[in-house]
Amino acid sequence: MVLYSYAGKILRVNLSNKTVKAEDTRKDIAQLLLGGNGYAAKILWDELKPGTDPLSPENKIVLMTGPITGTGAPGSGFWEACFKSPLTGVWGESACGGWWGPMLKFAGFDGIIIEGASKDPVYLWVHDGEAEIKPAEGIWGQTVPKTEEMVRKEIGVPQARILSIGPAGEKLVRFAGIAVDLERYAGRKGGGAILGSKKVKAVAVYGEKEIPIAKPAEYGKALKECEQAVYASLSSGGGFPNGTIGGYDACNQFGDLPTKYGETGSWEAVSELYQNFVNKYLVKNRACFGCMQACGRVSQVKEGPFATPVYGGPEYETTAGFTTFMLQKDIEPVIKANYLCNIYGLDTISTSHMIAFAMICYEKGLITTKDTDGLEVKWGDPDVVIKLVEKIAKREGFGDLLAEGVRRAAEKIGGEAPKIALHVKGLEMPYHDPRAGKTQAIEYGVSNTGMDHFHAHETLDVECYGADLGLIPFGLPDPKTIDRFSEDPSKASIAKLVMDWGTVADALVICKFHQYVNLGPDKYAKLLSLATGWKIDGWELLKIGDRIFNLARAFNVREGIRRKDDMLPPRIMQPATTGSTKGVGITNYEAMLNEFYRLEEWDEDGIPKPEKLKRLGLDDVASYIASLKA
Numbered sequence: 001m002v003l004y005s006y007a008g009k010i011l012r013v014n015l016s017n018k019t020v021k022a023e024d025t026r027k028d029i030a031q032l033l034l035g036g037n038g039y040a041a042k043i044l045w046d047e048l049k050p051g052t053d054p055l056s057p058e059n060k061i062v063l064m065t066g067p068i069t070g071t072g073a074p075g076s077g078f079w080e081a082c083f084k085s086p087l088t089g090v091w092g093e094s095a096c097g098g099w100w101g102p103m104l105k106f107a108g109f110d111g112i113i114i115e116g117a118s119k120d121p122v123y124l125w126v127h128d129g130e131a132e133i134k135p136a137e138g139i140w141g142q143t144v145p146k147t148e149e150m151v152r153k154e155i156g157v158p159q160a161r162i163l164s165i166g167p168a169g170e171k172l173v174r175f176a177g178i179a180v181d182l183e184r185y186a187g188r189k190g191g192g193a194i195l196g197s198k199k200v201k202a203v204a205v206y207g208e209k210e211i212p213i214a215k216p217a218e219y220g221k222a223l224k225e226c227e228q229a230v231y232a233s234l235s236s237g238g239g240f241p242n243g244t245i246g247g248y249d250a251c252n253q254f255g256d257l258p259t260k261y262g263e264t265g266s267w268e269a270v271s272e273l274y275q276n277f278v279n280k281y282l283v284k285n286r287a288c289f290g291c292m293q294a295c296g297r298v299s300q301v302k303e304g305p306f307a308t309p310v311y312g313g314p315e316y317e318t319t320a321g322f323t324t325f326m327l328q329k330d331i332e333p334v335i336k337a338n339y340l341c342n343i344y345g346l347d348t349i350s351t352s353h354m355i356a357f358a359m360i361c362y363e364k365g366l367i368t369t370k371d372t373d374g375l376e377v378k379w380g381d382p383d384v385v386i387k388l389v390e391k392i393a394k395r396e397g398f399g400d401l402l403a404e405g406v407r408r409a410a411e412k413i414g415g416e417a418p419k420i421a422l423h424v425k426g427l428e429m430p431y432h433d434p435r436a437g438k439t440q441a442i443e444y445g446v447s448n449t450g451m452d453h454f455h456a457h458e459t460l461d462v463e464c465y466g467a468d469l470g471l472i473p474f475g476l477p478d479p480k481t482i483d484r485f486s487e488d489p490s491k492a493s494i495a496k497l498v499m500d501w502g503t504v505a506d507a508l509v510i511c512k513f514h515q516y517v518n519l520g521p522d523k524y525a526k527l528l529s530l531a532t533g534w535k536i537d538g539w540e541l542l543k544i545g546d547r548i549f550n551l552a553r554a555f556n557v558r559e560g561i562r563r564k565d566d567m568l569p570p571r572i573m574q575p576a577t578t579g580s581t582k583g584v585g586i587t588n589y590e591a592m593l594n595e596f597y598r599l600e601e602w603d604e605d606g607i608p609k610p611e612k613l614k615r616l617g618l619d620d621v622a623s624y625i626a627s628l629k630a
């Protein structure tokens, strides 16, 4: 029976015994959890033993598309990597654009489960409903661009799309990312290290299979309506026409640009930086499959010590991390650091975070030149920044400590370092400041992936920048009426709604930036219904988001996560010292958290109640949770 809008098969690759097997995509799972993070959560819940070492052969990584991937729907060029994170030890997921996801589906697969570990380096060649495990000895050790070039040459299919890791993934840097199409990254939480631990250097995909659509004519019509909605939004200033880096100045004005390792949320010294980037370094814009926004940026530093080839980026997060967070005020070192991270396969957020962490530890005398290979790790020194990126990627000297991530590094450094470290559940803080919009504090605390601004979603965009994400018909107050500084417990309902909707995006699997351009739950529900032949509305989609979020929470509970792990680091709760958030701290966090737990139907220790899980159709999960209390 045709499972409309899905490729219908999931590839299981066991590297220990070198087997590949195509399994049917299960309709029961698809209807309950769609694809992406939802389908993957079910696989990892069923197949992963609690306590599994993330870098052991027993861990699995699931690379998933979703039901509308590759169908031409707005933002449908995404794919998701899901795994138990080597950085946090809990649920890890990372979303990524480009063209690799649709191509995997055209090759005949909704996803790939990679399990076991190879003794020798390999790459996977997935094409036309088949898959091969190929030796990669000659490619191991290469950068991301060189890997793409070599794999493409070896398979002889220029149109193939390549997913790969760089040397950082091979060296098991705990925040190594996974690249596709050279510069698009499933960057966070260490998926690259998992592939490295399994000795998988790349996954090449190519195919021309059509994706079956249940009601093709009506689907085409609905796509046109969506396109018109997107154009209307873009032409009235919505979306991301200036790329994510285009929001840099606004973040600075709103106190949402973490500065000096989170001491504050704005810095006057960078007020010219964005315009300087546009005037002198921006080469062109770039789009993923199925995108009308083209938020990607391509840039170059033509000469001097920070010279780079023309390369993708930098995005907002990278720019914030390599500027204000470490008190570095120039764009050229950012472009260079971004380029190096991309070719070595490093997450730019955690990499810049670790360098800034080293700077504050150095300032406080917690580390000295004896620890740093003789480097004076002073705030904002661009030469030191570049040297540390190299050291982290190669795990050289001091870089080996930083490659462990902030929680482990802080514990090793000792003294007050663990108190300074900005992380939740071991994931380094990204570059949005929860003092600028207090709902973000809740998200940072309860996100299943740790201190994450985009999983499940970025609530600051609602509170600071007026995005309604199409959620007003579903109970979101008009963003203009929300007091961003309020810590009233009712903020929890905003957090829940926005996070459920963000979770849906990662299950559909779509680019979340399309939720900003007039495409709310009803529009995507209509597309999903016409593509699959199911009857589903916006409310049902949000319920699916709730289900997946709670399944991932249960996964974390099984790994030992409790309320204590939902606390925020003290440094980010202290009053900011500059700009529009000067004097603003976070003072009522636990009351907001209590209300979030109440809305989620979690007990006082943050464990989902079995009756709620049952209501969500997660009976086996409910039984497990009930057994914890027996």
Ligand code: SF4
Residues within 6 Å of the ligand: 075, 077, 097, 098, 240, 286, 287, 288, 289, 290, 291, 292, 293, 294, 295, 296, 511, 512, 513, 514
């Ligand atoms: S908005 Fe940006 S990230 Fe999203 S699909 Fe378009 S180019 Fe890709």
